[in-house]
Amino acid sequence: MAIQFNFVSSMLILVLLSISSVEGQGGGGGGVIDVVAKFGAKEDEKTDLSKPLLDAWKEACASTSPSKIVIPKGIYFLCTATLDGPCKAPIELQVQGTVKAPADPGAFKEPKWIAFNRIENFKLSGGGVFDGQGTTAYKREGCKGHDYCGSLPINLKFDFLTNAMIQDITTKDSKHPNTDGIHIGRSDGVNVLNSEIKTGDDCVSIGDGSKNLVINGVTCGPGHGISIGSLGLFKNEEPVDGVTVKNCTMTNTSNGVRIKTWPGAEPGTCSNIHFEDITVTNVSSPIIIDQKYCPWNKCKINVFKLTNISFKNIHGTSARPEAVKIICSATLPCENVELADIEITHSGPTGPAVSQCSNVKPKVSGKQNPAACSAPIPAKPTPTA
């Protein structure tokens, strides 16, 4: 099972997330490798941690019994590090301190800061902080034409991990221009649990090839909500199949739960998606499927198929009247969409909350406020973030 998990963040305050589960952590008897005591790392905020960390990783990775690398409390400076497997036994990296990236955006040759690659049975833990020092990058304006702009790094990148857990860490102020909190793609069996995400783009962004994904207990805001897509930009995207988003809270976000496909999307599918027990507070578009509304069929044909989508027990307040918007493809209408117990209110000069539908006949049950699909679709849809 290959897990590629691109983790991009900005102003992410507290993250406790796990990617499936770790087996056989060896019960404490295994080797503990302290990067300060054994490899001379310095917590002086200026000596590069790269070499001590890579040396520790090399030793741990070659060990035939489980090992734990410890970065003790303190503030460290780390230029960049890619920790590669495969390794011979399970490894835990326990970060207790704060690890800071170079402030200068020009310091990076590749768009990643700390990367984990091709590892089985891995755990990242320790209560520590990964500080991407992104504010220095945000301040630099007129990015175009500067070579550093194309390679602004993602804080933490996980590619091809199997049986991994990332628990009790904080990542903040990533330099990467797209400030999605967590991006997941081409991964099977990822769980994002009990995490707090504050960012400028999607809190969790779900790309093609995501399967059997569970998101539970995520608090999001500010940000753009929890979003599947946009899908269908490229040929041969892998299906999105089996996503459950449950027990999540969105506050002051531009979207709540969203599925979005590109206009004129390439053929593709997104199925078996369940949004349940979601609280929205002051969210601009709490429930949204956006396959682009084409009043006079003037758009490119959209052959992206959405099937088996449910929205259950979604309640709270909407910052705009369009609380529910389910706009499906005219070429391939959405199939088996369910709306159950929707209770979203809006008050403002533009009137109460409304529910708009196009090319979909949802199955409706329980409370429905606003009344399901009761509002006409305006000729020009309001833009969404």
Ligand SMILES: *[C@@H]1O[C@H](CO)[C@@H](O)[C@H](O)[C@H]1NC(C)=O
């Ligand atoms: C719901 O999410 C909260 C975090 O926001 C978590 O503490 C709680 O355990 C979750 N409840 C269930 C039933 O998963």
Ligand SMILES: *[C@@H]1O[C@H](CO)[C@@H](O)[C@H](O)[C@H]1NC(C)=O
């Ligand atoms: C939401 O926005 C309001 C008004 O700006 C602010 O007072 C409140 O703290 C925000 N809530 C969160 C959780 O960010």
Ligand SMILES: *[C@@H]1O[C@H](CO)[C@@H](O)[C@H](O)[C@H]1NC(C)=O
């Ligand atoms: C609602 O959220 C917007 C940002 O999307 C914010 O400007 C506004 O102050 C918030 N209102 C309340 C009542 O929290």
Ligand SMILES: *[C@@H]1O[C@H](CO)[C@@H](O)[C@H](O)[C@H]1NC(C)=O
């Ligand atoms: C939709 O759900 C039904 C019932 O669970 C299932 O039989 C069908 O295979 C699903 N469709 C897709 C495209 O997954």
